[in-house]
Amino acid sequence: MGKFEKYLxxxxxxxxxxxxxxxxxxxxxxxxxxDLEVAKVNLPVAILVWMMIYPMMVQIDFSSxxxxxxxxxxxxxxxxxxxxxxxxxxxxxxxxFLDQIFQAFLSPTExxxxxxxxxxxxxxxxxxxxFVWSYLTKGDANYTLVQVSLNDLILVVAFxxxxxxxxxxxxxxxxxxxxxxxxxxxxxxxxLSGYLSNKLLIQKYGKEWFEKRFxxxxxxxxxxxxxxxxxxxxxxxxxxxxxxxxxxxxxxxPLTLQTYFIFFLAWFAGRFMKLKHQICAPSALIGASNFxxxxxxxxxxxxxxxSGASLATVVGILIExxxxxxxxxxxxxxxx
Numbered sequence: 001m002g003k004f005e006k007y008l009x010x011x012x013x014x015x016x017x018x019x020x021x022x023x024x025x026x027x028x029x030x031x032x033x034x035d036l037e038v039a040k041v042n043l044p045v046a047i048l049v050w051m052m053i054y055p056m057m058v059q060i061d062f063s064s065x066x067x068x069x070x071x072x073x074x075x076x077x078x079x080x081x082x083x084x085x086x087x088x089x090x091x092x093x094x095x096x097f098l099d100q101i102f103q104a105f106l107s108p109t110e111x112x113x114x115x116x117x118x119x120x121x122x123x124x125x126x127x128x129x130x131f132v133w134s135y136l137t138k139g140d141a142n143y144t145l146v147q148v149s150l151n152d153l154i155l156v157v158a159f160x161x162x163x164x165x166x167x168x169x170x171x172x173x174x175x176x177x178x179x180x181x182x183x184x185x186x187x188x189x190x191x192l193s194g195y196l197s198n199k200l201l202i203q204k205y206g207k208e209w210f211e212k213r214f215x216x217x218x219x220x221x222x223x224x225x226x227x228x229x230x231x232x233x234x235x236x237x238x239x240x241x242x243x244x245x246x247x248x249x250x251x252x253x254p255l256t257l258q259t260y261f262i263f264f265l266a267w268f269a270g271r272f273m274k275l276k277h278q279i280c281a282p283s284a285l286i287g288a289s290n291f292x293x294x295x296x297x298x299x300x301x302x303x304x305x306x307s308g309a310s311l312a313t314v315v316g317i318l319i320e321x322x323x324x325x326x327x328x329x330x331x332x333x334x335x336x
Contacts, residue, residue: 023238057194090122117312126289
């Protein structure tokens with residue numbers, strides 16, 4: 001690991017701080033960037049996320065996908081943790097801290113909206129960023145693609161019933177255009193680009209050149225795109241974060257505990273099931289991470305842009321990268 005990558009967590013925190021203060025100082029002048037969107041999917045962020053995902057996609061060997069059933073135990077672990085445990089554990093942590101432990105600091109309305117935002121986050125497991133986490137832990141690219149694809153299919157069917165049940169309402173509507181555009185932008189486009197690049201470059205330059213010269217050059221691109229994405233995301237939300245710093249801290253507590261809980265649960269279950277590291281790592285990380293683009297869009301459509309629910313989903317973005325990088329570090333440290 002190079003010196004820059006070794007201190008990646010510091011660069012992440014620095015970019016978050018830069019983004020927050022940039023948004024606070026120049027919110028109006030960069031507002032046009034936040035308005036560049038299709039179905040609430042921000043296009044500048046989408047391009048940067050694509051740049052993060054492409055290095056993983058270009059490594060996928062499609063001829064080996066036929067053997068993915070050999071990793072059925074890993075797929076089963078992912079599905080059980082993501083859909084039978086995570087949404088409900090998120091609701092429990094949010095209720096325990098925001099409604100019970102922190103009730104002296106929050107009004108019932110604030111607590112209720114923050115819990116709703118946490119529930120929406122918990123019901124939307126990661127789609128795009130898991131490719132980055134898998135890439136950083138040397139996860140199996142083919143397996144990661146399959147588990148993300150299955151998650152996307154289940155998301156279409158299970159997201160609405162789970163959110164309705166946990167929120168206790170009957171008028172929850174998912175913005176399907178947001179979901180479809182997100183899958184297309186964050187999965188389909190980089191997947192097709194990666195497939196064509198892999199095939200054409202190996203044909204032209206050979207496999208050795210592809211693996212030893214081309215792939216190493218992509219890693220800095222992925223990391224720089226990640227850092228730029230953070231600056232942009234937090235620039236969009238800078239004013240809101242600075243306006244309620246104490247509430248941000250209160251919301252971050254259950255979200256952070258939930259992230260570590262899900263990772264440790266999936267990781268040690270994978271170890272018990274004797275999964276290989278390249279399967280166990282992405283299986284644990286996909287549940288710990290969230291599909292924050294969808295969560296933010298749903299929270300805004302249900303409760304409004306300035307609601308507590310949408311603020312909670314923004315806090316999810318705030319803790320996402322630093323916490324996930326710590327889990328990437330743990331997964332690499334515990335590599336077996």
